Amino acid sequence: xxxxxxxxxxxxxxxxxxxxxxxxxxxxxxxxxxxxxxxxxxxxxxxxxxxxxxxxxxxxxxxxxxxxxxxxxxxxxxxxxxxxxxxxxxxxxxxxxxxxxxxxxxxxxxxxxxxxxxxxxxxxxxxxxxxxxxxxxxxxxxxxxxxxxxxxxxxxxxxxxxxxxxxxxxxxxxxxxxxxxxxxxxxxxxxxx
Amino acid sequence: xxxxxxxxxxxxxxxxxxxxxxxxxxxxxxxxxxxxxxxxxxxxxxxxxxxxxxxxxxxxxxxxxxxxxxxxxxxxxxxxxxxxxxxxxxxxxxxxxxxxxxxxxxxxxxxxxxxxxxxxxxxxxxxxxxxxxxxxxxxxxxxxxxxxxxxxxxxxxxxxxxxxxxxxxxxxxxxxxxxxxxxxxxxxxxxxx
DNA sequence: ACCTGAACACCGTTCAAGT
DNA sequence: ACCTGAACACCGTTCAAGT
Numbered sequence: 001x002x003x004x005x006x007x008x009x010x011x012x013x014x015x016x017x018x019x020x021x022x023x024x025x026x027x028x029x030x031x032x033x034x035x036x037x038x039x040x041x042x043x044x045x046x047x048x049x050x051x052x053x054x055x056x057x058x059x060x061x062x063x064x065x066x067x068x069x070x071x072x073x074x075x076x077x078x079x080x081x082x083x084x085x086x087x088x089x090x091x092x093x094x095x096x097x098x099x100x101x102x103x104x105x106x107x108x109x110x111x112x113x114x115x116x117x118x119x120x121x122x123x124x125x126x127x128x129x130x131x132x133x134x135x136x137x138x139x140x141x142x143x144x145x146x147x148x149x150x151x152x153x154x155x156x157x158x159x160x161x162x163x164x165x166x167x168x169x170x171x172x173x174x175x176x177x178x179x180x181x182x183x184x185x186x187x188x189x190x191x192x193x
Numbered sequence: 194x195x196x197x198x199x200x201x202x203x204x205x206x207x208x209x210x211x212x213x214x215x216x217x218x219x220x221x222x223x224x225x226x227x228x229x230x231x232x233x234x235x236x237x238x239x240x241x242x243x244x245x246x247x248x249x250x251x252x253x254x255x256x257x258x259x260x261x262x263x264x265x266x267x268x269x270x271x272x273x274x275x276x277x278x279x280x281x282x283x284x285x286x287x288x289x290x291x292x293x294x295x296x297x298x299x300x301x302x303x304x305x306x307x308x309x310x311x312x313x314x315x316x317x318x319x320x321x322x323x324x325x326x327x328x329x330x331x332x333x334x335x336x337x338x339x340x341x342x343x344x345x346x347x348x349x350x351x352x353x354x355x356x357x358x359x360x361x362x363x364x365x366x367x368x369x370x371x372x373x374x375x376x377x378x379x380x381x382x383x384x385x386x
Numbered sequence: 387a388c389c390t391g392a393a394c395a396c397c398g399t400t401c402a403a404g405t
Numbered sequence: 406a407c408c409t410g411a412a413c414a415c416c417g418t419t420c421a422a423g424t
Binding site for chain 2: 180
């Protein structure tokens with residue numbers, strides 16, 4: 001997987017944009033977003049270091065495109081975990097929480113890239129909205145008829161994100177991250193500790 | 194603040210380690226952890242690019258030292274906000290939450306550097322424990338006599354961390370981050386949505 | 387013990403030139 | 406339209422040499 005892929009059809013690559021994104025995902029997975037290098041991605045795609053500039057404005061643009069791709073995969077994962085709310089919405093919501101943590105654990109570099117974008121000034125990541133929407137829908141269904149405030153759903157997102165990133169940084173074990181999230185996903189927290 | 198400081202006492206700098214950390218904090222504040230450069234920090238300290246290696250193993254070691262410093266400042270901030278629990282522990286706990294978000298907002302680069310360390314394999318950041326301990330103590334006092342589980346406190350940390358980082362990435366407004374945290378800091382969440 | 391200067395491998399980015 | 410090759414400024418790191 002490290003040698004420059006000879007999957008070139010002559011002078012033109014034919015599919016360079018995707019090849020670069022694939023390489024980027026690989027690099028980010030093994031080295032983290034900081035370890036990703038435009039030069040190495042080019043090498044893996046079998047093109048020169050300047051070739052990417054035909055497809056991306058610069059390094060950050062490629063990373064942003066990767067983040068968008070990551071969010072699409074993420075939304076897909078969460079949707080699949082919810083599985084239409086079967087067998088009941090509360091159980092399904094629990095699965096969404098597990099899937100959230102599992103994604104961040106399986107693809108820490110990609111997850112990091114996804115949330116490293118969106119600087120104060122910056123480029124929005126519209127796909128992020130879709131992932132969040134899955135959370136919203138799952139939470140509302142899990143609540144049955146009871147109204148769920150936006151702030152409550154944002155709190156769930158913040159909790160999941162916080163648990164995932166603290167776990168990634170080694171401040172929480174996976175078990176703790178899951179326990180933390182389960183505590184919040186219970187529809188009505190029982191009043192014992 | 195950009196010109197190489199002439200605060201050199203001859204050939205030896207005398208205080209290079211701190212000067213580098215100061216420069217790093219500045220750079221990280223304006224450009225983010227990724228924008229930090231050993232070369233630029235050296236330039237600001239008025240030394241050659243190889244001088245830092247007398248004080249830090251490499252770039253990452255300097256960043257780790259900066260993170261440790263960040264955690265020390267952070268713990269201090271939180272402790273001061275708690276202020277011994279005056280006038281009552283619940284109010285003081287609320288202030289700790291605000292201070293948490295305020296720190297991450299005021300020093301996003303530093304906060305980022307603090308939690309970017311601690312890789313799977315990696316170097317622990319012992320100062321992180323002290324910051325967490327402030328949260329633990331504040332939460333326990335705020336609960337009065339009632340026992341507070343470790344998971345509940347970890348959940349508060351995860352929520353604060355998640356809200357802070359989502360806000361930094363532009364996914365939450367500051368007002369939303371505060372609302373989210375206030376909801377969780379209430380000692381016994383009332384059962385209305 | 388602390389710092390400089392030259393050196394090396396490397397990266398991001400640009401641009402004229404090739405297909 | 407897409408890619409190469411040479412070029413430039415830059416960075417991290419090492420090491421012999423200076424103070």
